Amino acid sequence: MNVELRGITKRFGSFTAVNNVNLQIRAGxxxxxxxxNGAGKSTLMNVLCGLYAAxxxxxxxxxxxxxxxxxxxxxxxxxxxxxxxxxxxxxxxxAENVVLGVEPTGRLDHLDLVKARAQVREINDAYGLEVDxxxxxxxxxxxxxxxxxxIKVLFRSADLVIFDEPTAVLxxxxxxxxxxxxxxxxxxxxxxxxxxxxxxxxxxISDHIAVLRRGEIVGHADRPDALSEADLAELMVxxxxxxxxxxxxxxxxxxxxxVADLMVLNNNDDVVVDDISLMVRSGEIxxxxxxxxxxxxxxxxxxxxxxxxxxxxxxxxxxxITRASARERHHMGFAHIPEDRxxxxxxxxxxxxxxxxxxxxxxxxxxxxxxxxxDVVNKAAANAVVDxxxxxTSVFDAxxxxxxxxxxxxxxxxxxxxxxxxLIASQPTRGLxxxxxxxxxxxIAQARDEGDGxxxxxxxxxxxxxxxxxxxxxxxxxxxxxxEGVTAxxxxxxxxxxxxxxxxxx
Amino acid sequence: xxETKKPxxxxxEALLRRAAPDRAAWEDLVIVPLFAVVVALLLGxxxxxxxxxxxxxxxxxxxxxxxxxxxxxxxxxETLTSAIPxxxxxxxxxxxxxxxxxxxxxxxxxxxxxxxAVVTGFSxxxxxxxxxVPLVLIVGALAGGLYAAIAGWLRAATGxxxxxxxxxxxxxxxxxxxxxLRLDFIQREGRSDxxxxxxxxxxxxxxxxxxxxxxxxxxxGVFLMIGAVIFIHWLLFxxxxxxxxxxxxxxxxxxxxxxxxxxxxxxLAMGLAGALAGLAGANQVSGVLGRASPGFSAGIGxxxxxxxxxxxxxxxxxxxxxxxxxxxxxxxxxxxxDAGVSIDLIGIIQALIIVFIAAPLLVRALFPWxxxxxxxxxxx
Numbered sequence: 001m002n003v004e005l006r007g008i009t010k011r012f013g014s015f016t017a018v019n020n021v022n023l024q025i026r027a028g029x030x031x032x033x034x035x036x037n038g039a040g041k042s043t044l045m046n047v048l049c050g051l052y053a054a055x056x057x058x059x060x061x062x063x064x065x066x067x068x069x070x071x072x073x074x075x076x077x078x079x080x081x082x083x084x085x086x087x088x089x090x091x092x093x094x095a096e097n098v099v100l101g102v103e104p105t106g107r108l109d110h111l112d113l114v115k116a117r118a119q120v121r122e123i124n125d126a127y128g129l130e131v132d133x134x135x136x137x138x139x140x141x142x143x144x145x146x147x148x149x150x151i152k153v154l155f156r157s158a159d160l161v162i163f164d165e166p167t168a169v170l171x172x173x174x175x176x177x178x179x180x181x182x183x184x185x186x187x188x189x190x191x192x193x194x195x196x197x198x199x200x201x202x203x204x205i206s207d208h209i210a211v212l213r214r215g216e217i218v219g220h221a222d223r224p225d226a227l228s229e230a231d232l233a234e235l236m237v238x239x240x241x242x243x244x245x246x247x248x249x250x251x252x253x254x255x256x257x258x259v260a261d262l263m264v265l266n267n268n269d270d271v272v273v274d275d276i277s278l279m280v281r282s283g284e285i286x287x288x289x290x291x292x293x294x295x296x297x298x299x300x301x302x303x304x305x306x307x308x309x310x311x312x313x314x315x316x317x318x319x320x321i322t323r324a325s326a327r328e329r330h331h332m333g334f335a336h337i338p339e340d341r342x343x344x345x346x347x348x349x350x351x352x353x354x355x356x357x358x359x360x361x362x363x364x365x366x367x368x369x370x371x372x373x374x375d376v377v378n379k380a381a382a383n384a385v386v387d388x389x390x391x392x393t394s395v396f397d398a399x400x401x402x403x404x405x406x407x408x409x410x411x412x413x414x415x416x417x418x419x420x421x422x423l424i425a426s427q428p429t430r431g432l433x434x435x436x437x438x439x440x441x442x443x444i445a446q447a448r449d450e451g452d453g454x455x456x457x458x459x460x461x462x463x464x465x466x467x468x469x470x471x472x473x474x475x476x477x478x479x480x481x482x483x484e485g486v487t488a489x490x491x492x493x494x495x496x497x498x499x500x501x502x503x504x505x506x
Numbered sequence: 507x508x509e510t511k512k513p514x515x516x517x518x519e520a521l522l523r524r525a526a527p528d529r530a531a532w533e534d535l536v537i538v539p540l541f542a543v544v545v546a547l548l549l550g551x552x553x554x555x556x557x558x559x560x561x562x563x564x565x566x567x568x569x570x571x572x573x574x575x576x577x578x579x580x581x582x583x584e585t586l587t588s589a590i591p592x593x594x595x596x597x598x599x600x601x602x603x604x605x606x607x608x609x610x611x612x613x614x615x616x617x618x619x620x621x622x623a624v625v626t627g628f629s630x631x632x633x634x635x636x637x638x639v640p641l642v643l644i645v646g647a648l649a650g651g652l653y654a655a656i657a658g659w660l661r662a663a664t665g666x667x668x669x670x671x672x673x674x675x676x677x678x679x680x681x682x683x684x685x686x687l688r689l690d691f692i693q694r695e696g697r698s699d700x701x702x703x704x705x706x707x708x709x710x711x712x713x714x715x716x717x718x719x720x721x722x723x724x725x726x727g728v729f730l731m732i733g734a735v736i737f738i739h740w741l742l743f744x745x746x747x748x749x750x751x752x753x754x755x756x757x758x759x760x761x762x763x764x765x766x767x768x769x770x771x772x773x774l775a776m777g778l779a780g781a782l783a784g785l786a787g788a789n790q791v792s793g794v795l796g797r798a799s800p801g802f803s804a805g806i807g808x809x810x811x812x813x814x815x816x817x818x819x820x821x822x823x824x825x826x827x828x829x830x831x832x833x834x835x836x837x838x839x840x841x842x843x844d845a846g847v848s849i850d851l852i853g854i855i856q857a858l859i860i861v862f863i864a865a866p867l868l869v870r871a872l873f874p875w876x877x878x879x880x881x882x883x884x885x886x
Contacts, residue, residue: 306763327765338763347757354749359764361749370745382521396524 001062001078001159001191002026003048008057010043010215017043019215020057024208025160030182030192032206032224034199034236036433038403040215041195045162048193049081050074080158082149084165090138094131095120098152123154127184142291143174150181160191167201171291172461172494179205197236197434198462199229211235237434252284252469256317256422256453257303263311264298272298274477275312280422280453285444287468287485288457291497295477296457297339300426303455304336305329316422330359333421335447337411337428339457341404345411348400352392353381355399356414380417388413389439405436412440416447423447426457441467461493475499534866535823539816541869542862543830550855554847567845574840575833581840583715583724587794589832590727591616591786591806596813596824597738598654598782602668603819604742605775606755611657611672612783613807614679619650619784620791621683624798625692627705627791635708642709643730643788650784651777653679658776662769668776676807684800694797702798711793725793731825734782739821741778751775783807812860831856 003025010018018040025031035041046052048059050068058065061077068074088097099116106112120133129147137145146166153161163182167175182205186192196202202209203224211219211232219235221227233241257280264273272295280286290296301307303314305326314322316332324332338344346355357366357377366377381395390409392402399407408428415423425444429437444467448454458464464471468485473496481496483489495501547568554564575585595612602609623646630638657675660666686692687700694703711730715722742748753761754771762768786806791798813831817823838852862869 304763325765326763330765336763343757344759344763347753347760349756350753354753358753358760362746367746370747372744372746372749374744378522385521393520394523394525395521 003079003160003191004060004063005044005048006058006060008044008047008059009055010040010047010052011055017215018047018054021212021215021217023210023217025191025193027159027191028186028189029207030186030194030205032202032209033193033195033212034197034202034209034232035195035212036197036236036435037405037431038433039212039236041212042164043215044212045081045164045193045195048074049079049162075156075158078157078159079162080153080156080160081162081164082146082153082166084168086145086149088137088145088148091136093134093136094140094148094151095133097137097148098133098155100152102156119155120151123151127154127181127188129181141174142169142293143171143177146170146178147181150185158190160193161185162193162195164195165197166194167196167198169292171497172490173498173500175201199232199236202232203227203229213238233434241434241438252281253451254282255279256282257455258315259303259312260315261312262299262302262309262314264295264302264307265310266298271310272477273302276474276477276479277312278472278479280455282421282453283448283451284469285448285454285456285467285485287464287471288455288474288479289461289464289471289493289497290457290459290474292459294474296426296459296474298477299474300336300339300424300457303424304334327359333419335415335418335420335423337408337415337423337425339426339430341407341411346399346407348407349398351396352385352390352399352402352410353378353395355410356381356384356395358414360414360418384413384417387417388443403433405432408432408436408440412443416443420447420452423452423454424457425454427459428456429458429460429463437463461490461497464493465490473497473501535818538866538869539818539827539863541873542816542859545862545869545872546855546858549858550851553854554851559847563845563847567841567847567851570841570844571834571837573837574844575837579715579718580722581836583722584836584839585829585833586728587723587725587832588835589828590725590731590793591790592810592813592831593731593825593828594734594786594789595783595807595810596817596828597734597821598779598786599810599814600817600819600821600824601738601742601751601782602775602779603814604748604755605751605771606758607658607661607772607775607779608669609654609657609672609776609779610669610811611654611675611780611807612786612810613803613805614672614676615650615654615780615783616787616790616803616807617679617683618653618787619646619780620787620802621686621702621798622646622649622784623788624702624705624791627709628703630709631706633708635712638706638709639711639726639792642705642792643785646788646791647781647785650787651781654780654783655773655777658773661776662772668772680801683798683802687798687800700800704797705792709792710796711789723794727789727793730785730789731828734785735821735825738782742821747774783810786810809856812856815860815863 005021005023008018008021009016021044033041043052047054050071050073060066066077068077095113095116098120104112104115117133123129124131129151131144131147131151137148166178170178182192182194194202194205206224209221209224209227210217213236219227259276259278262273262276263271266272276299278286288296298307302309305324305328309322313320321329342348347358361367361372366373378395385392385395388409390406390413392406399410402410423444428444429440444454444456456464456467465488470485471483471488471493472479473481473493475497476499480499481501483493492501551564574581576582595616599609599612623642626645627642653675657668657671660671661668684700687702692702694701711725711727713723713725715724742752750766750771753764754766754768758768787803790802795802809831813827814824817827834852834856838849841847842849
């Protein structure tokens with residue numbers, strides 16, 4: 001199936017999300033669609049799969065113009081999308097999830113699961129997906145769940161498969177396996193759209209590349225190697241980008257944070273942090289790599305005083321702080337950039353100014369007796385907005401009106417615009433545009449250069465590699481490997497993230 | 507890291523300028539409640555039509571509703587008198603909403619606060635008014651606050667949801683009041699029915715308009731109401747505690763991450779909400795009823811939930827909503843007298859207002875021309 005987008009424009013009110021986009025998607029080829037968050041990639045694809053109606057322009061399938069009144073019609077026309085966030089029911093089996101909504105039924109609406117299983121197996125065999133139709137979704141690793149989403153799309157006989165940021169949740173090994181699947185889909189004649197903001201991946205998998213910026217196609221390549229990563233980055237961002245974080249040659253100083261035999265349980269009393277020992281020195285960035293859900297969140301909560309520790313000790317500058325509260329640690333100079341800015345980092349309905357003092361509002365600077373000194377708060381917030389390059393029109397804007405990058409900068413400003421000694425940053429740049437990533441990385445490196453100890457937790461291996469002086473890999477609640485930042489071997493870290501590293505363990 | 511990286515004061519004054527509320531906010535705050543009231547009145551008329559009331563009577567009842575609520579000094583006095591406990595308890599509910607708590611227990615808190623106030627009100631003969639009235643109010647507020655704090659503590663310590671526990675505490679309070687009203691030192695001498703001794707004259711909130719007409723019931727509680735509105739506004743928006751309340755209400759996880767103590771916030775917010783409801787109860791026994799009898803709270807605690815919702819949990823909005831509900835109540839009584847329409851109609855109208863407030867989309871659908879086009883705020 002060949003699909004052509006001709007002059008597609010999508011406006012929301014006065015805001016033009018997609019402007020006059022022309023794209024050719026051909027059978028048996030992978031189109032890589034590159035762009036930052038907010039560039040209009042998802043809007044464009046939502047137009048293609050019938051979620052939005054285009055304001056202008058037309059979609060042609062095999063030369064014939066079509067219009068979709070809803071996603072159902074797009075699916076019937078053979079367009080399928082694998083979303084970034086999986087839409088699976090955890091307590092159902094693979095087969096049940098695949099047939100959901102289009103169930104094969106027998107007499108009296110009897111659900112024919114035998115047929116469903118057989119159909120899933122058929123798709124399995126055709127594309128080498130290797131998914132057990134009877135497995136419960138909740139028991140499957142993320143990479144396999146993604147394959148279930150792919151089976152769902154194929155089951156609805158899609159000829160065009162759109163992948164929205166498919167590699168964000170995968171380990172490096174899973175990415176390799178995923179690419180193999182994409183190639184087998186392509187070779188069987190499907191048209192593929194691969195949406196991403198990762199430069200390396202797009203060059204590896206795509207047959208064509210289109211770069212989207214501010215809703216417009218700003219670059220196009222018919223061969224993946226026609227443009228270098230630097231070219232792509234420049235096209236995507238609109239200016240030259242440097243990915244190298246400036247490293248300070250200073251050797252790290254005294255041990256700052258020492259963790260010994262730390263155990264943390266979750267609400268069900270399962271061990272989520274299993275006997276972890278680590279140490280962060282002043283002037284050093286330690287990165288914790290690992291696929292999400294391997295205990296990193298619990299580790300961070302334990303280190304920041306937000307969850308109870310079941311065993312072991314945490315020492316800060318020689319003082320036992322295992323049981324210190326979050327606020328006590330804040331006073332000791334802890335800064336914490338939480339992993340989920342919307343849920344735990346910010347109060348989206350509050351103003352920028354209010355969010356800037358979320359953890360220091362009780363400070364004498366910002367309050368007098370029972371009352372808040374809002375004038376002081378607002379001025380301090382205005383300063384921080386300027387110092388940390390938050391793009392906002394007023395400190396009274398609700399944080400929810402800001403872009404993700406600017407929201408994250410509000411957190412960074414709040415946590416780092418005071419004297420800190422130790423920074424814990426969890427997924428500090430998840431979902432951000434390149435410009436914001438660059439900026440936040442430089443701020444983190446600056447903190448290190450000024451003598452802070454820094455602990456970065458990220459599932460983006462590139463981020464860990466770019467920043468860390470030392471890298472620890474977490475798998476199933478344990479630290480399974482340690483690497484020196486400069487000499488780290490990406491493949492070895494990837495293996496460790498998947499729990500298959502045989503080298504020296506930490 | 508140190509703070510002196512860039513010279514400060516580098517920001518422009520524009521950053522400190524507030525944007526005017528946009529049309530959506532205006533619609534949400536003003537137009538939706540307004541339409542809700544209008545639609546509720548229209549549907550109330552429809553309900554009357556459906557029960558075979560003729561048009562002339564419907565007309566007369568709405569005229570009576572207006573004249574009975576704002577048509578005379580007496581009407582205004584009645585409206586204000588009814589609005590006082592509704593606003594006080596409504597403020598408490600609103601405070602709970604702001605802190606993320608759904609306090610269904612105002613009714614029970616009014617009863618407990620009112621009982622404590624009655625006992626205080628008849629137990630200290632000889633106290634001067636200037637001491638006795640505040641004492642009655644403070645004891646009422648304290649009792650209501652402590653009673654509500656039980657639900658807060660249960661939530662903070664055990665996770666028991668406050669909706670359930672406040673409902674249960676309401677039920678307990680009904681029977682507790684029945685029991686207390688038969689205790690020797692509370693029950694009025696010579697009476698076999700459960701009714702309390704009367705509040706001493708020096709413990710009564712002074713009436714304000716008796717110089718105009720001795721029958722006007724408006725009492726000094728009206729100042730209490732205004733004072734409470736100002737106080738809660740100050741508390742919510744100008745103080746540290748209010749900031750903690752609002753943060754915990756908007757996003758409890760982020761508040762926890764910021765080091766706020768969730769349990770303390772819950773107990774304090776519930777306690778304060780209960781204190782306001784208790785104050786409403788004290789206000790009723792000391793300003794209007796003069797004594798306590800079974801069920802003297804008369805559903806005010808539940809109407810207050812409606813008041814808080816209609817007032818969008820904003821102190822001034824709660825005041826306006828309290829006045830509206832007070833007017834409906836006062837006007838409803840007049841309606842019953844003049845047109846013979848049951849006061850239950852007022853209950854229907856109040857309920858309809860709440861339905862429309864709770865379903866703003868419904869109001870938007872009914873009155874599409876009153877609103878700007880539904881925004882598809884979907885960006886990437």
